[in-house]
Amino acid sequence: MLPILKTSLGQLFEADCLKFLSTLKTGTVDLAFADPPFNLGKKYSSKIDDARTTHHYLDWCREWLDEMVRVLKPGGSLFLWNLPKWNLALGSCLTGSMTFRHWIAVDIKYSLPIQNRLYPSHYSLLYFVKGNKPSVFHPDRLPVSCCRHCGGELRDYGGYKDKMNPRGVNLSDVWTDIPPVRHAKYKKRDDNALALKLMDRIIAMASDPESIVLDPFGGSGTTYVTAELNGRRWIGSELDCKPIIRRFDELESDREHLAQIHSNKNVLFTRSSMELRRKSGNPLSPNYRLDTQDLCVCPDPVVKQRDLFALP
Numbered sequence: 033m034l035p036i037l038k039t040s041l042g043q044l045f046e047a048d049c050l051k052f053l054s055t056l057k058t059g060t061v062d063l064a065f066a067d068p069p070f071n072l073g074k075k076y077s078s079k080i081d082d083a084r085t086t087h088h089y090l091d092w093c094r095e096w097l098d099e100m101v102r103v104l105k106p107g108g109s110l111f112l113w114n115l116p117k118w119n120l121a122l123g124s125c126l127t128g129s130m131t132f133r134h135w136i137a138v139d140i141k142y143s144l145p146i147q148n149r150l151y152p153s154h155y156s157l158l159y160f161v162k163g164n165k166p167s168v169f170h171p172d173r174l175p176v177s178c179c180r181h182c183g184g185e186l187r188d189y190g191g192y193k194d195k196m197n198p199r200g201v202n203l204s205d206v207w208t209d210i211p212p213v214r215h216a217k218y219k220k221r222d223d224n225a226l227a228l229k230l231m232d233r234i235i236a237m238a239s240d241p242e243s244i245v246l247d248p249f250g251g252s253g254t255t256y257v258t259a260e261l262n263g264r265r266w267i268g269s270e271l272d273c274k275p276i277i278r279r280f281d282e283l284e285s286d287r288e289h290l291a292q293i294h295s296n297k298n299v300l301f302t303r304s305s306m307e308l309r310r311k312s313g314n315p316l317s318p319n320y321r322l323d324t325q326d327l328c329v330c331p332d333p334v335v336k337q338r339d340l341f342a343l344p
């Protein structure tokens with residue numbers, strides 16, 4: 033199989049995911065991520081059947097999940113993005129071969145209410161590891177949540193301010209800070225594109241620069257672009273690769289966007305919240321421990337020069 037797109041870090045194949053996965057060697061991938069179609073009857077440019085019976089959909093998912101588990105290295109991480117309804121079933125079949133780590137609830141900003149149901153307010157991100165523990169685990173730390181108007185803390189840390197890590201607060205399994213991809217500048221196709229911030233968080237948590245990241249459902253290529261700009265090797269498949277090829281031709285806006293994302297993580301206070309405080313005359317308590325260069329120093333610069341790696 034020949035790649036339709038090749039960079040010095042990654043390769044994309046215009047192929048069915050099962051066919052593509054069957055060509056990969058067992059135990060070669062460090063981080064596997066999947067954002068499959070949700071079987072909601074949507075129209076995709078790849079013309080896939082997105083309205084299968086429950087039984088067929090789950091059988092199909094199990095087939096590619098088995099393959100993803102096979103190609104993961106021991107200690108490798110698997111993330112599965114889907115509706116809670118599907119991840120409940122898929123998570124239970126993964127527990128035979130993998131160790132469950134987390135059900136991460138990712139807040140959906142603008143979903144629609146459904147009659148006779150609770151208002152659906154999160155996507156499920158399942159996190160499993162092959163073996164007992166992950167070989168790579170370095171979760172981002174987040175800035176303190178601050179008011180959009182005055183920059184003041186939304187929570188009172190009381191007498192604990194001096195105990196707080198200057199690199200930010202611990203990442204939890206509820207993510208409320210992932211924006212929908214709405215901004216025309218960052219929106220790479222009509223539907224389904226995941227936020228760069230989401231993929232950056234996953235890739236930062238479960239891979240190192242020498243790692244290989246796999247995504248069999250490329251879509252608009254968010255996983256590949258995030259991997260590329262973070263200096264990770266990557267590999268993937270998609271039935272309609274045109275949007276991904278176009279995106280790689282115009283990588284600058286993603287590079288800028290990622291630099292902005294990086295500047296707002298692993299710090300206790302963002303530069304913009306400090307600026308809001310200054311404007312509203314609300315100085316920060318001196319009890320916080322801040323590194324002098326802590327405010328928005330990019331700890332993990334976006335890769336400008338690609339290193340040459342050989343893919344397996």
Ligand SMILES: C[S@@+](CC[C@H](N)C(=O)[O-])C[C@H]1O[C@@H](n2cnc3c(N)ncnc32)[C@H](O)[C@@H]1O
Nearest residue numbers: 048049067078225226249251252253254270271
């Ligand atoms: C939900 S989208 C992925 C979006 C992607 N995560 C992003 O951020 O842009 C799912 C993608 O899977 C692709 N797809 C569906 N069935 C496939 C298959 N059998 N093999 C490869 N790709 C497939 C669809 O064309 C669609 O673009």
